[in-house]
Amino acid sequence: MGGGDYSVPVGKIVYTQFLNDRAGIEADVTITRLTELAYLVVTPSATRPADQVWLERHVGDFNVVITDVTAGEAVLAVMGPNSRALLEKVRSHSRITLIEEQxxxxxxxxxxxxxxxxxxxxxxxxxxxxxxxxxxxxxxxxxxxxxxxxxxxxxxxxxxxxxxxxxxxxxxxxxxxxxxxxxFVQFHPTCLYHPQEKNFLISEAVRGEGGILIDGNGVAFMEKYDKRKDLATRDTVARAIDKELKESGADCVYLDISHKEKSFLQERFPTIFNKCLSHGIDISEVPIPVVPAAHxxxxxxxxxxxxxxxxxxxxxxxxxxxxxxxxxxxxxxxxxxxxxxxxxxxxxxxxxxxxxxANASIPEVDSWKSGDARDLLEEILINHNWDAIRRVMWNYVGIVRSVKRLELAKVRMEAIFKEIDQHYHDYHITPNMIELRNIALISLLIIQSAQQRKESRGLHYLVDYTGTNEEIVQTVFTRKRNGQKWKIEPIKGEQ
Ligand SMILES: Cc1cc2nc3c(=O)[nH]c(=O)nc-3n(C[C@H](O)[C@H](O)[C@H](O)COP(=O)(O)OP(=O)(O)OC[C@H]3O[C@@H](n4cnc5c(N)ncnc54)[C@H](O)[C@@H]3O)c2cc1C
Structure with a gap:
């Protein structure tokens, strides 16, 4: 039924997945062994309806009690009928102050x-x-x-x-x-590719139900990359799609589930079905355009x-x-x-x-100094760099990396970073500028960490070093002050 080993001592918890007979993932569950013969299976509230249907279909002769605790109580995800009451309690608590939109x-x-x-x-x-x-x-x-x-x-x-x-x-x-x-950035293999959708996920359960990845000519390609084909793991599928896109120059590949009955798709994937339909894509008729996306x-x-x-x-x-x-x-x-x-x-x-x-006082700190900063009148200075950073990272520091591309990315990102840092000191800050400055720094850190790792391991795949080193080393970075400036400094040999 599942991928994990549940023959653990009583009281132990196993995090695992329910699998279908093609080894596709059906549900993420946490299983606790209560006694020799009894197990407690917990599934998240967001996926509860689908998980429950699947469980009901497969209980066979076992004695199973299914309880939807999310219907009766507020849950951690702050969903469900009592979530408002929970938030109200937090809001009115004398020792909690909620501050929003800052x-x-x-x-x-x-x-x-x-x-x-x-x-x-x-x-x-x-x-x-x-x-x-x-x-x-x-x-x-x-x-x-x-x-x-x-x-x-x-x-x-x-x-x-x-x-x-x-x-x-x-x-x-x-x-x-x-x-x-x-x-180590994880890429989800299948995000809906549509100009009006920024981040809509096409669940991996679609592949679990028999969805097949095809290129623009309708040719299935996963067989070339893994014997599990479309049921290969997230990182393998994402890398395969990336390779297809880089080789063909196409904007997206397609996930085809149109061989399934419309009624089945509507019941099994109601959100995906309706979202795609709202963009004119009837997934029971045509394949879904997808791209991998940073996750x-x-x-x-x-x-x-x-x-x-x-x-x-x-x-x-x-x-x-x-x-x-x-x-x-x-x-x-x-x-x-x-x-x-x-x-x-x-x-x-x-x-x-x-x-x-508890009784120690908190020292006073300097108030924020804007210096000679002036208002930024040309928003293009910010927007251009947002786009530049995200494209450099996608094209040079994405799912499949190479030493050459990382070098190029570093040179470009350092120049962009310098420019943004200058804007940051010259102009009054705005939320847009704060975030831009942060993504520039994070990009540099991702690039430099990737350059340090001369191997392929997990989510980091380097075409120049496809093997995995025996020694496991973490890439740890800290900043080193140099007067008012700081620089990124790797700490070597961290285990
Ligand atoms: C589409 C999608 C599906 C996912 N599915 C799963 C799944 O099935 N299972 C799973 O385990 N994980 C899943 N994940 C991952 C998981 O949702 C995230 O890792 C998790 O929500 C992160 O929680 P967090 O509390 O760390 O941050 P978040 O939930 O992102 O919260 C961060 C908060 O900080 C605030 N914030 C950010 N910057 C500032 C700032 N400068 N000042 C003030 N506030 C700030 C934000 O507004 C936000 O409220 C999914 C993620 C996505 C995007």
Whole structure:
């Protein structure tokens, strides 16, 4: 039924997938062995209806009880009928202040440390500069948590929302934190290719149901790349599509599921069916145009097992963090580990730390200085570079990389970065400029990390070095101050 080994001791949890008889993934599940003969299977609320139907169809003679807990209670994803009540509770809690529509710019750093913080340094974080309307204010805090998501917007095509500009990683790096494994960017193989759609995912379950990838001439191509054909893993399929596109010069390939009954497709993939139809694509009649797209950053701000970064007072959680849970690759659905498990651990750590910092005052910090900055009147200066960065990253630092392309990318990105840095000092900052500055820095870090790794491993595929080295080495970067400037400095030999 599933891909995992459930013959574990009672009490152990197995994260795995339900597979169909062609080994395609049907559902992401977490299975706990309750007793010798009983298992608890948990599936996420977002995919509950489809997972439940599949489970019901396959229970056979087993004694199975299915409960939809999301219908009766608020859930972590803040979905379901009670989610509003949960948010209201958070909002009205006397010790929680929700601040929305403000953008963090940089971290507040002062001299000093926090006793017992792992990897103590001479500087610690005491909050962040935050853009409030057109002003920048200093928000001071004893502990600061970065959880600003991923970096997908660095690439031309991405499944990520617009906020995924690596802000937390860039802020942490500028403050002197270590970042690791930035070359490991996961690409989802099939994102809808349509001028009006920026990031709509065509689920891998479509291939699981028999969807076949074809080129512009209608020829299936996965057989050339993997004996599992269209059911090969995410990274293999993404690389195959990338190769097809680079060789043919085409804008997209196609995913054909039109051999299935319309009624089946409507029931099995209602969202995909309707979204495609809204663009005039009836997937029961014609193939779906798809491209691979940047999906998940496995690297990020380096943390220990409690989410603590190398800067005292600074914690990183979620996709922003590099906890070590993902290596050079990742399975679907394990982002919850970095978001939820580490949030729990970090709060436990802070609780223990609290008695030693509760009564300490937070030092004053300099207010934000705009200097001689003036208003930026030509938005083209920003927009041009957004486009340039995302194209360079897509074409030179994408799914398949080469030493030559990485070198070219570095030269171009350094020039773009310098220009943006100059704008940043010359003009009043705007959210658009803040994010642009961040994607430029993150791009440089991805490029330099990729250049360090002279092998192919997981999501990093280098045509000049297709083998995998025996020694496992992390790429860790930190910034080195040089007067007012900083430079990117690799830390060698990190395990
Ligand atoms: C289409 C899609 C499908 C996915 N499917 C799955 C799946 O099935 N299973 C799975 O495990 N994972 C999946 N993922 C990955 C997973 O959703 C993300 O990794 C996860 O949501 C990241 O959570 P996060 O809390 O770290 O960041 P986010 O949920 O991205 O939250 C970041 C928050 O920080 C805010 N922010 C960003 N920058 C700033 C700033 N400068 N100042 C202030 N606020 C800021 C943002 O507005 C946002 O609210 C999917 C991702 C996508 C895009």
């Amino acid at each position: 953008i963090a710019v940089d971290l507040l750093m002062v001299k000093g440390t926090i006793p017992n913080w792992p990897g103590n340094k001479n500087e610690r974080c005491v909050g962040a500069y935050v853009m409030v309307g057109e002003k920048v204010e200093a928000y001071r805090a004893k502990i600061t948590v970065l959880c600003s998501g991923g970096v997908g917007k660095v690439y031309l095509y991405t499944t990520n929302p617009d906020i995924a500009t690596g802000d937390g990683m860039a802020m942490a790096f500028r403050a002197g934190a270590e970042l690791s494994n930035m070359e 998940y950053m496995c690297g990020g701000v380096k943390t220990d097992d409690n989410g603590c970064t190398t800067i005292p007072g600074l914690i990183a959680l979620g996709e922003t963090a590099s906890t070590g849970l993902h290596g050079g690759n990742r399975l679907a659905s394990n982002s919850l580990l970095e978001a939820v498990v580490f949030a729990e651990r970090a709060s436990g750590y802070c609780e223990k730390l609290w008695p030693s910092i």
